[in-house]
Amino acid sequence: MKELTVISGKGGTGKTSVAASLAVLAGRCVVADCDVDAADLHLLLAPIVKARQELRGGHQAVIRPEACNGCGECVALCRFAAVTVSTDATGGTRFAIDPIACEGCGVCVRFCPEHAIDFPERTCGEWMVSETRCGPMVHARLAVAAENSGKLVSIVRREARRIADEEAQALVLVDGPPGIGCPVIASVTGAGLVLVVTEPTLSGEHDLERVLALAGHFRIPATVCVNKWDINPEMAERIEQRARAAGAGVAGRIRYDCGVTAAQMAGLAVVETAAAAAEDIRRLWAQLNL
């Protein structure tokens, strides 16, 4: 089984549009949407959800007001400034934990002299196993303002691999998040190949450099595709040279084509339409030789 992870560094370069087309061209594969923060692949692949599961991860400190004597020890201990202090109607001081600022470390819970702080598990999202026209798909939805996107990504990938093993599928295709932080690291570690979709802009070039450094850091082979290359042909050329210099491959170019947005509006992968860019993506797929 091979695992291809599509990432970009910079957001909005066309990762998801490319990933959907590659899934269609693969015929049948297992698709994993690891951009759990802002997952969009389902808008193109129209998954029919077969199973869903809540992800509980980590804990959250909650002060029981009736047990709190207002000593303020928790305020001194919390490194995340998550304890809020307010005055109630009778003029008394009230301590509470801001659930958004709380990182669930448990220090206040352990050291509250009155044992007045509970530590319930929290829900950080849900993940789903679905069926699409390209095969099974594992995807997720992070709860509003939740933490632990890295953990959710790891679960989505693990499930996708398990399904691929079970069904003897040759390819797991991962649509990754932008950036280089926690959910990206969780999306790429251990992948067989990373495809970086970038754009011929100064920002695209700068972000590509950082994302290739990340792939290098984790020793994952990387190959690059410049999307909308004809917006700035010199920059496209320069980016490909830089990619080669960084030890990455160059897998192809995709032209600027408003047919890509039209496909998105129709809920289709670009290669399922007559868009001119479809030809470029087919060539990219052939070049990847998966």
Add this chain to the structure above:
Amino acid sequence: MIVAIASGKGGTGKTTVAVNLARAMGSPVQLLDCDVEEPNDNLFLKGRVREAHTVTLPVPEVDATRCDGCGECCHFCEYHALACLGGSVLVFPELCHGCGGCTLVCPQQAIRETSRAIGVVETVECGAITLVQGRLDVGVALVPPLIRAVKAHAQPGVATIVDAPPGTSCPVIAAVTGADAVALVTEPTPFGLHDLGLAVDTLRELHIPFGVVVNRVGEGDGRVHAYCRAQGIPVLAEFPDDRRVAEAYSRGELAVDVQPELGELFRRLHLGLLGLTGGRG
């Protein structure tokens, strides 16, 4: 007055809006680039770095001569940053959030904290704009502490624009917390609308006033406008889908420098954001 420029979906034009807004204001302003995974504002402003600070997180260091391998620290750590193997403790600094709990629970006082670098914060002078930017070290997973460090380097009492990272999870929350108003930049496409909805849910949870900036009007359709109308969300500005803007962007040029007539649109966006705060700013 702090305004933040954010979006659910990446690549909708946050950076473009943030840097052009800063330039169009004309008066002294500080711009905080909180997209520390991929900071790009400096590519457009081309200033001079005035100061740079390394940002560190406290991580545990175990004194093997004192540690008796009881495992209390490993049991306590919620992030699995400590593991007890064969009577000795292994530290995984990349998993540590720096809460300090292990140093407190160790019965032998065998754990002290050392610093682990996670990135830098730089202050860059660009004329009327002071840019404060964070740059995460490659391979570091934990982003919010560096974003908080960028914000801690800002001068209080100065007009401030925060350029937030894309998405809806902890880095975004770290960036927009404390803002008086947020502009959510989106594009009129299915992806743009879907991710806008997620960002709206997040901002409502945080109780921060917000409006929408629709970028690349002309591609896609009217779905974002229809959504904003139905939800009662103000559309603060619209920018047309213009290949000249895209090309200027690709070269690292500012739209308001190439097309000065756009300056008025950005100044109006700023007024719109001020209006959202109900005069608090």
